[in-house]
Amino acid sequence: MEQKKKTEITKNKILEAAEAEFSALGLAAARVDSIAKSAGVNKQMIYAHFESKEGLYTAVLSRVYGRLSVYQETIAAYTFQGAETVRRIISDYFDFLMENPSFVRLMLWENLNDARYAAGIDTELFVGAERLLREGVERGMLRPTLDVEQTVISMNMFCFSAFSNLHTLSKISGIDLKTPDALRVRREHITELFLKYVFE
Amino acid sequence: MEQKKKTEITKNKILEAAEAEFSALGLAAARVDSIAKSAGVNKQMIYAHFESKEGLYTAVLSRVYGRLSVYQETIAAYTFQGAETVRRIISDYFDFLMENPSFVRLMLWENLNDARYAAGIDTELFVGAERLLREGVERGMLRPTLDVEQTVISMNMFCFSAFSNLHTLSKISGIDLKTPDALRVRREHITELFLKYVFE
DNA sequence: TATAAAAGTAACTGTTTGGTTGCTTTTCGG
């Protein structure tokens, strides 16, 4: 095999293992040796390709953040069609979070560390949804008093929170919120909540 | 000074310092030496009183969880009075979270560690709010189709999320959500959302 | 096919950290 391709494979194996380790344990508790071992790669390769533990961490972060672009493109393609569009914004983001658990966890680690490393990464998570809601208001399909800015923030927060504090909340509520079924119920509930809020 | 009192003072100094350290850095990154230093106490005292780093951590956790009881008692004293009660449930919890930032952070650390240490701690965070909403439904003041269980979970999640992912959300939305003013706006917005949802 | 650059490896290092040990000082019941 040619060298360039091999390099890419090694880098990828490292990134994959690092994503698992960092999202599971966070930057502080993650172990470089452990990443090297589970990647099946010599530790030195990590330093050769990523400079340092933190360099590897930011590389993982960019990679995972990058996956948002699929969601963003989906939203960007919509035009406002009433309730159905509100449903879509929520359920698409829900799907994204369900399929990307390491995104959720890395975001949480980052926030606890004052977003030290995520600060440099750009996302336009909000613009799509915001554009759609504004369109809805302008076309008179949503109530004119709607605070679009706050609503979009809420949509984000509420979808995210359905994934982020499941352990303690399950414990406190006595309901296992981690099952796919429970998440479906959550999604429906959140959607209903917003539909009642944005119309009329 | 008598010995017993002195012991209590030392223990308290340790717990105070530990709460700051653990909520700031999490269990993994927290340093026992650093706690001892900022408590103004010899490291060995920590091991004498709390056995291990993890023993100290669970002690901090219990202490901080314990502060919830004030909120619980407040809620327990209410009877359902319509919109005003819904406002109260939300704003009291909001106030609690605003006044107890280390509760928020420790909860987040715990969730990222699969609630390993919080699992043993009991709280009845939900029963008060749930009782009130059921009362509202039974007395015909809230719509009969209301899913009380999901609503209470949402109230909790949404209030909590107003404090939990502020760094990245501020960054993404371009609004500083960490200021007291922004939090007031959030509280109002969330309250409106629920009011629209639970009535009619 | 000769050779230089890059990929890959194992063994090592300096430092940090949770936890311990052996000792001195303070407290308090009788």
Added chain:
DNA sequence: CCGAAAAGCAACCAAACAGTTACTTTTATA
């Protein structure tokens, strides 16, 4: 006021860790 028990302390230790070094193997190209 005496003696035991608890409080308090500084120095120490073994393990774990991020990062390095010195060396061998593979690949690309001229």
